[in-house]
Structure formats: C-alpha cells, structure tokens
Amino acid sequence: MGSIHGAVCAQDQPAENTIIEVGMWVSDIKGVDLASSSFNMDFYLLFEFNPSEISLDQVRKFTIVNIAIIDIDLSINEVEANEQEGVLIYQVIGAFTKNFDIQRYPFETHTLEIIIEYSGFNSSFVSYKVGSKIKVDESVNIAGWELGDYKTEISEKAYFDNSYSRFIFGIDISRPWLSGIIKNILPLAIFAVMAMLAFLVPIEESGQRLALVSVILLSTITFHFALLSGLPPRDYLTFSDKIMLVLDLVFLYILTAVAYIMYLQTKKKDVDLMTINKRALEILIVLFAILLVGLIISF
The missing domain is CATH 1.20.58.390 (Neurotransmitter-gated ion-channel transmembrane domain)
Incomplete structure (x- = not known):
C-alpha cells in the first residue's frame, strides 16, 4: 500500500491532546477502475490548528495511506501555509486504492475512501477532528456511476504500542439500475x-x-x-x-x-x-x- 508523508522537521513535541481540524473539498473524481482496484480523485486538504499548541512543520507530518503504488503522476502541492492563522492547505491529485466488493455486480455500491493519517506523534499528543469545511463540488460527475452521500469519520490505527489518528473521507457511488x-x-x-x-x-x-x-x-x-x-x-x-x-x-x-x-x-x-x-x-x-x-x- 502506497503512502506519502508531509515534510518532516525536527521539532519539540506538541502539547498533549492537541487537535487538528481536517477539511476537504473534492473537485473531481474519475477513473473508477474495478480491474486495478483504484480510482482517481482531485481534492483540497485543509488543516486548521492552534499555533500555540503545534507548529506548522508538525502539522505537515501526515500520510495519505491508500495512495496507489503505481501512481507516477501523483501531485501533492502546498497551496497555502499560514502558521499565524493556523491554516495549511494542500491540493492532491492522484490514484488511490480501493478493495471493491463486487458480489452484487452489476448493481453494486462502493465507497471511495481517502485515508489521512497523522504520522508525527501518537494520538495522546495529536488527534484529528472533522472540520466544518467538507464539500463535494457540484460539478463532480463519474461516467457510468451515480454519486451518493459522503461521510467522514475519525479513527485510530495502532502500530505496536502506539496509536495514530486517522481522518477518513468516503463518498458512495452506485451503478444506475x-x-x-x-x-x-x-x-x-x-x-x-x-x-x-x-x-x-x-x-x-x-x-x-x-x-x-x-x-x-x-x-x-x-x-x-x-x-x-x-x-x-x-x-x-x-x-x-x-x-x-x-x-x-x-x-x-x-x-x-x-x-x-x-x-x-x-x-x-x-x-x-x-x-x-x-x-x-x-x-x-x-x-x-x-x-x-x-x-x-x-x-
């Protein structure tokens, strides 16, 4: 499973129970490929934080967990970084993996997910929170599929004795009957x-x-x-x-x-x-x- 990490700088650890609010704006979805278990998505990723609790470089320590390994055209561009206002924005364009369940093919429904994991410190120090700025652009259209509702959730992933916070965005798609x-x-x-x-x-x-x-x-x-x-x-x-x-x-x-x-x-x-x-x-x-x-x- 592919992953991309933000820039990592040596910093003092943030305050305990630091919260980073995560927002997302999906601008395009295309290339849903069942055969290769992947899909393409273009989205903006927003991190909002309290600069008195965590530095900008520490906020940059994130991983997009389900990036496709074969994606050579992946693009993660830092659009805005304002430490004083506590704002960090990325534009992400790439292919992402999805284990499609096709038992009901050709009438199946899938959830396309983007999984963001904080990779700097464990969840006792830093946790993600679903922000208020979550949106799917009205122009998003996937040929051969109908768009459903989107959902977000926060979870934790354990590695040995440490757990790390995850932000998960998912949008349902289904085939027209x-x-x-x-x-x-x-x-x-x-x-x-x-x-x-x-x-x-x-x-x-x-x-x-x-x-x-x-x-x-x-x-x-x-x-x-x-x-x-x-x-x-x-x-x-x-x-x-x-x-x-x-x-x-x-x-x-x-x-x-x-x-x-x-x-x-x-x-x-x-x-x-x-x-x-x-x-x-x-x-x-x-x-x-x-x-x-x-x-x-x-x-």
Whole structure:
C-alpha cells in the first residue's frame, strides 16, 4: 500500500491532546477502475490548528495511506501555509486504492475512501477532528456511476504500542439500475428467450434446433467473458456469475432435450414427438421459474 508523508522537521513535541481540524473539498473524481482496484480523485486538504499548541512543520507530518503504488503522476502541492492563522492547505491529485466488493455486480455500491493519517506523534499528543469545511463540488460527475452521500469519520490505527489518528473521507457511488439492466441483463435475457424458441422450430428440423442452441450458448459464454474482463480477481460469485450459472443450466437442459428428441426421431421410435416436445417446454418454463426465484433470493 502506497503512502506519502508531509515534510518532516525536527521539532519539540506538541502539547498533549492537541487537535487538528481536517477539511476537504473534492473537485473531481474519475477513473473508477474495478480491474486495478483504484480510482482517481482531485481534492483540497485543509488543516486548521492552534499555533500555540503545534507548529506548522508538525502539522505537515501526515500520510495519505491508500495512495496507489503505481501512481507516477501523483501531485501533492502546498497551496497555502499560514502558521499565524493556523491554516495549511494542500491540493492532491492522484490514484488511490480501493478493495471493491463486487458480489452484487452489476448493481453494486462502493465507497471511495481517502485515508489521512497523522504520522508525527501518537494520538495522546495529536488527534484529528472533522472540520466544518467538507464539500463535494457540484460539478463532480463519474461516467457510468451515480454519486451518493459522503461521510467522514475519525479513527485510530495502532502500530505496536502506539496509536495514530486517522481522518477518513468516503463518498458512495452506485451503478444506475436502468443502465445495469440494459447493458448486462437484457442481452442475457434475449439469449435465453432465443434458446427457448428452439422448441418452436419444427421437429423435422432437429439439426437446426441443435445448432441454434449451440450458437446461442457460445454467444452467451463470449458475452460473459467480456463482462469479466473489467473485473478484479475474486474468490466468490458475483450476481452476474449467478445469472450465467442459471443460463448455463437452462441451456444444458435445452441441449439435452433437443438432443433426446433428435435421437428419438433418428431411431424412428413409435412415440408422439410433438407431445414430448410440449412437455419438455413446460418443464423448461417451471425449471426457469425456480432458478429465477433462487437468483432473486440470492441477491
């Protein structure tokens, strides 16, 4: 995990229970990349302090904990430093890491976090406090995502026998439901309906029925791999994976039923193929309904 420290100067320790108020103005968010578990953010970081309790150089001792190691374009610029008024402002532009939970993909919600840790003295001497100047610019917009509420909190991180204060800013983002349905669910639903239509193809054209289902199955698998290309490695099934599992079972049933009817037709068995075909379709509808209910419950 990457980290960036402020300038460190040899100073006397500050007074005990010193408070630094932290403010933040988010001016841009972009580049939410699930595959690399990172996102880009541009923000201003404000520290307000009592100069009689702590020096400016001591306030500069901070770490941005979750900066991406690969970020070679990171920029942390000191915009304003006024020790008499107790104000220190930085502009930060960079990529930050986030362990995205994609179990509900493509309908998941994430919290993009920025974690600021004071690295000069332990929390018995210096602690962060959420300041009054927290804002997300109205112009912030992330393509393909909806912005939710932001939240802030103060916590402590222990290292051996010492604990250090942390300021955590988080903003929720979620995928639009309509977009997720149109881009991810609708194509799979169309594939499923097309596969079911195989039962409406005349029984005499059994070879075409089998070819139709086979082509749709391959198309569905290709579509699924395209979806997976933008996701990070994981050890669990996403909601999209569960949908694919349902479709795989449906396609397996259709292939089996079509192949069995084709076998009966080839062997010229004295059976009513139309009745078998109708029963197979009825069983498919019941099977699909049961799997669909299970899928909804798992969500």
